Amino acid sequence: MYTTHLGHSCRFLRAxxxxxISRRSAxxxxxxxxxxxxxxxxxxxxxxxxxxxxxxxxxxxxxxDEDPSSPARNIVGGRETRKMNTYQAVRDAMSIALLxxxxxxxxxxxxxxxxxxxxxxxxxxxxxxxxxxxxxxTEQGIVGFGIGMAMLGHTAIAEIQFADYIFPAFDQIVNExxxxxxxxGGQYNVGGLTIRTPTMxxxxxxxxxxxxxxxxxxxxxxxxxxxPRSPLQAKGLLLASIRDxxxxxxxxxxxxxxxxxxxxxxxxxxxxxxxxxxLQSGSDLTVLTWGTPVYHSESxxxxxxxxxxGLEQHIPNSLRGAKIELIDLRSILPWDVETVTESVNRTxxxxxxxxxxxxxxxxxxxxxxxxxxxxxxxxxxxKRVTAWDIPAALHYEKFLVPDSIRVVDxxxxxLSY
Amino acid sequence: xxxxxxLRLPHARLPLGVRAIQTTADTTxxxxxxxxxxxxxxxxxxxxxxxxxxxxxPELEVEVSKDQLLTMxxxxxxxxxxxxAADSLYKAKMIRGFCHLAIGQEAVSVGLEHxxxxxxxxxxxxxxHPFAVMRGGTIPGVLGELLGRQNGMSKGKGGSMxxxxxTFFGGNGIVGAQVPLGAGIAFAQKYxxxxxxxxxxxxxxxxxxxxxxxxxxxxxxxxxxxxxxCENNKYGxxxxxxxxxxxxxxxxxxxxxxxxxxxxMDIIAVLQSVRYARKWAVEDQKGPLxxxxxxxxxxGHSMSDPGTTYRTREEVQRMRSTQDPIRGLQRYIExxxxxxxxxxxxxxxxxxxxxxxxxxxxxxxxxPTDEHLWTNIYQKGTEPPFMRGREREELHYY
Ligand SMILES: Cc1ncc(C[n+]2csc(CCOP(=O)(O)OP(=O)(O)O)c2C)c(N)n1
Ligand SMILES: [Mg+2]
Numbered sequence: 001m002y003t004t005h006l007g008h009s010c011r012f013l014r015a016x017x018x019x020x021i022s023r024r025s026a027x028x029x030x031x032x033x034x035x036x037x038x039x040x041x042x043x044x045x046x047x048x049x050x051x052x053x054x055x056x057x058x059x060x061x062x063x064x065d066e067d068p069s070s071p072a073r074n075i076v077g078g079r080e081t082r083k084m085n086t087y088q089a090v091r092d093a094m095s096i097a098l099l100x101x102x103x104x105x106x107x108x109x110x111x112x113x114x115x116x117x118x119x120x121x122x123x124x125x126x127x128x129x130x131x132x133x134x135x136x137x138t139e140q141g142i143v144g145f146g147i148g149m150a151m152l153g154h155t156a157i158a159e160i161q162f163a164d165y166i167f168p169a170f171d172q173i174v175n176e177x178x179x180x181x182x183x184x185g186g187q188y189n190v191g192g193l194t195i196r197t198p199t200m201x202x203x204x205x206x207x208x209x210x211x212x213x214x215x216x217x218x219x220x221x222x223x224x225x226x227x228p229r230s231p232l233q234a235k236g237l238l239l240a241s242i243r244d245x246x247x248x249x250x251x252x253x254x255x256x257x258x259x260x261x262x263x264x265x266x267x268x269x270x271x272x273x274x275x276x277x278x279l280q281s282g283s284d285l286t287v288l289t290w291g292t293p294v295y296h297s298e299s300x301x302x303x304x305x306x307x308x309x310g311l312e313q314h315i316p317n318s319l320r321g322a323k324i325e326l327i328d329l330r331s332i333l334p335w336d337v338e339t340v341t342e343s344v345n346r347t348x349x350x351x352x353x354x355x356x357x358x359x360x361x362x363x364x365x366x367x368x369x370x371x372x373x374x375x376x377x378x379x380x381x382x383k384r385v386t387a388w389d390i391p392a393a394l395h396y397e398k399f400l401v402p403d404s405i406r407v408v409d410x411x412x413x414x415l416s417y
Numbered sequence: 418x419x420x421x422x423x424l425r426l427p428h429a430r431l432p433l434g435v436r437a438i439q440t441t442a443d444t445t446x447x448x449x450x451x452x453x454x455x456x457x458x459x460x461x462x463x464x465x466x467x468x469x470x471x472x473x474x475p476e477l478e479v480e481v482s483k484d485q486l487l488t489m490x491x492x493x494x495x496x497x498x499x500x501x502a503a504d505s506l507y508k509a510k511m512i513r514g515f516c517h518l519a520i521g522q523e524a525v526s527v528g529l530e531h532x533x534x535x536x537x538x539x540x541x542x543x544x545x546h547p548f549a550v551m552r553g554g555t556i557p558g559v560l561g562e563l564l565g566r567q568n569g570m571s572k573g574k575g576g577s578m579x580x581x582x583x584t585f586f587g588g589n590g591i592v593g594a595q596v597p598l599g600a601g602i603a604f605a606q607k608y609x610x611x612x613x614x615x616x617x618x619x620x621x622x623x624x625x626x627x628x629x630x631x632x633x634x635x636x637x638x639x640x641x642x643x644x645x646x647c648e649n650n651k652y653g654x655x656x657x658x659x660x661x662x663x664x665x666x667x668x669x670x671x672x673x674x675x676x677x678x679x680x681x682m683d684i685i686a687v688l689q690s691v692r693y694a695r696k697w698a699v700e701d702q703k704g705p706l707x708x709x710x711x712x713x714x715x716x717g718h719s720m721s722d723p724g725t726t727y728r729t730r731e732e733v734q735r736m737r738s739t740q741d742p743i744r745g746l747q748r749y750i751e752x753x754x755x756x757x758x759x760x761x762x763x764x765x766x767x768x769x770x771x772x773x774x775x776x777x778x779x780x781x782x783x784x785p786t787d788e789h790l791w792t793n794i795y796q797k798g799t800e801p802p803f804m805r806g807r808e809r810e811e812l813h814y815y
Contacts, residue, residue, distance in 0.1 A: 109653075109654065109656070110654050110655045110656055113655045113656075113726065113727060134655075134656050134660055134661070136622070136625035136656075136661040136662065137592050137593070137622040137623060137625050137626055137653055137661065138625050138626055138627060139626075140626075140627050141625075141627060164591075165591065165592075167591075168591070168593075168594075168626070168627075168628075203513075204513030204514050205514060205515070206513075206514040206515060206575075206576045206578075207575065207576070207578075207579065207590065208515075208578070208590040208591060209514070209515055358805055359805075388790070388804070388805055389804055389805055390790060390791070390794055390804070391794075393574045393575070393576075393790075394513065394514050394565050394573070394574070394575065394576035395513075395565035395573060395574075395576075395784060395785060396785075396790060399787075399790075
């Protein structure tokens with residue numbers, strides 16, 4: 001039970017803290033949580049594609065072997081999918097990139113051994129040590145080196161072992177990678193550079209293994225930032241990132257490496273950058289999120305319509321029928337203003353959920369833009385559910401990052417404003 | 418214990434004619450047995466205990482005393498027990514987060530402490546538990562921190578990599594980040610005219626971070642009393658020194674800063690070299706020095722690494738059985754007639770009892786309360802009026 005030592009402080013849940021409902025059963029309202037642990041809301045999620053057909057018809061998918069200018073076909077015959085978790089899907093994408101592009105290389109700390117999260121497992125054996133290699137421990141060097149390679153038109157797929165370690169490379173990313181096209185008047189670019197890095201919390205990562213630094217890079221025009229929510233999304237978005245003609249930071253939510261499992265097409269395909277995806281449509285409130293909290297938000301929506309016994313008393317009957325729209329932003333920079341504002345103009349209410357702290361988190365930028373573009377349609381202030389503005393300390397992590405309860409609480413507040 | 422083999426580690430790319438450093442733990446010789454055990458006596462280190470770069474090697478003759486050797490034995494044994502206790506607590510899922518143990522490297526933390534003075538300063542990376550205790554911390558305080566309890570040395574707010582004392586600046590999780598801090602601390606010591614030095618430790622992997630070289634330059638430019646210590650345990654996570662570093666002679670990597678390489682498995686060699694370094698930096702005011710302790714970690718990099726995918730089990734086994742710093746010192750103590758095997762066993766028992774009691778004390782300490790969430794972010798009295806909380810309108814007002 002993870003409410004033991006701080007549980008009494010959760011005001012909204014106070015009553016339910018006293019009676020024996022567990023937080024865990026609350027986060028997976030539909031079914032009992034899996035015995036293996038992980039993130040219960042992922043294990044029971046409806047957002048993960050378990051059927052081949054649905055996986056092959058993923059919205060926005062483009063196949064590398066189809067001419068993008070020819071009319072979209074709806075035939076998926078002949079294509080196969082395979083069950084993969086997120087690290088396997090990431091590996092699959094890199095394997096395709098290495099196979100199809102002789103100038104592509106993968107490098108980073110310990111990647112030749114498979115990497116901390118096994119994303120590069122076997123790639124060195126398959127493609128050779130000249131193409132998949134360990135670097136010294138030098139984040140600034142890794143990114144600078146990748147920038148140099150990319151300036152010669154090569155495809156540099158760099159790994160920063162944890163997003164928390166990206167800060168030594170901050171200057172290279174913000175001042176060099178992001179600005180080189182501009183400051184050379186278009187003579188040079190580092191479109192071939194992709195920086196992969198594991199992000200977000202794992203439950204007990206502590207100060208330097210649980211941060212979500214995406215917003216630090218939001219002001220660096222020239223960069224793209226992508227955060228996938230699932231294996232299929234990771235593969236398609238990573239291939240698109242590697243091939244995008246701009247430098248991309250690709251942040252992989254580390255708790256999803258193993259816990260998110262999906263049918264993933266084995267062919268070469270991409271999903272579009274800069275495009276959000278509406279995962280569930282609704283007319284009363286928009287929940288906008290990315291990465292791990294996609295699943296907490298899904299659980300929260302379920303909780304709102306059919307509250308588990310311990311929560312019933314807190315969820316007004318009048319709100320249970322509310323139609324909630326759930327959007328996965330996927331690209332943080334540039335973010336899909338169109339999809340988000342179109343949605344909020346319909347629903348009139350927006351809740352933004354992210355794992356980074358609130359102050360100057362990505363939600364701040366989005367909220368500012370939404371209030372400008374949707375001002376007259378808004379029925380409630382834009383609500384942000386985020387981490388607190390404190391360091392990610394060891395024992396507080398579960399209380400630091402948003403969970404379903406906090407999301408449901410925010411939805412109730414926004415709906416009843 | 419006469420079976421301890423004299424094993425030399427294969428040293429890659431050593432130029433012809435250059436002798437490799439010894440990493441045996443038990444090759445120090447006693448010439449004249451002490452007649453009176455309360456008096457210091459002299460022993461002689463193996464001639465390959467040191468190599469140097471742009472400076473003299475430390476003397477091989479070392480003055481030691483029975484008391485000191487027994488204390489070092491007891492401390493190394495206690496540190497190993499503490500790390501083993503952390504290992505079990507981690508496996509029992511009571512310690513969460515990231516946890517790096519220094520089993521095998523005890524001669525460095527304990528030997529360092531015996532060669533420096535109380536007002537010297539020490540800073541290292543995340544493999545920090547023994548240093549924290551040696552620098553005035555407590556075992557319950559370290560274990561409590563690992564367990565995230567209120568009795569932890571950082572009140573349970575940091576965890577394994579975040580432990581400090583007034584003369585020990587952590588416990589630093591970002592690889593290489595502590596090294597320039599060491600130069601800054603040394604500058605402050607020099608500025609205030611203190612007769613002391615800073616010992617800034619980092620790993621063979623960390624030695625490739627740009628800021629390490631930046632710190633070297635500042636320290637030499639301003640002649641700071643900073644001793645940079647590379648704990649070369651041959652691997653940075655899964656990458657061997659040879660694969661990460663174009664120059665694996667870490668003691669030669671300081672450009673104009675002289676360096677010495679030291680057998681980091683023989684605590685007497687460590688002690689002698691630290692005395693040398695302290696004299697260099699403090700008494701002789703010769704500016705910075707680089708030291709490389711050649712050592713070995715027995716376990717994995719952290720708790721999630723079995724430690725056997727990038728090195729052979731035989732290699733680990735060989736190091737454990739032939740070059741163990743604790744068994745080496747044990748052999749000196751027995752061979753030199755300073756204590757019997759039974760007496761040392763008594764020390765082992767006491768070390769175990771001390772750690773067992775510390776485990777219980779730490780486990781009994783409560784977790785931090787939610788009030789602690791809002792403390793230590795800003796200086797008391799200078800905070801913003803409030804900070805945001807986690808639930809609806811939950812704000813913390815200072
Ligand atoms: C800036 C940064 N990059 C990467 C890491 C992940 N990491 C932690 S320890 C380590 C290996 C360091 O090896 P070394 O310096 O030899 O020290 P050792 O662990 O052997 O004591 C790595 C890559 C980190 N903590 N910080
Ligand atoms: Mg090392």
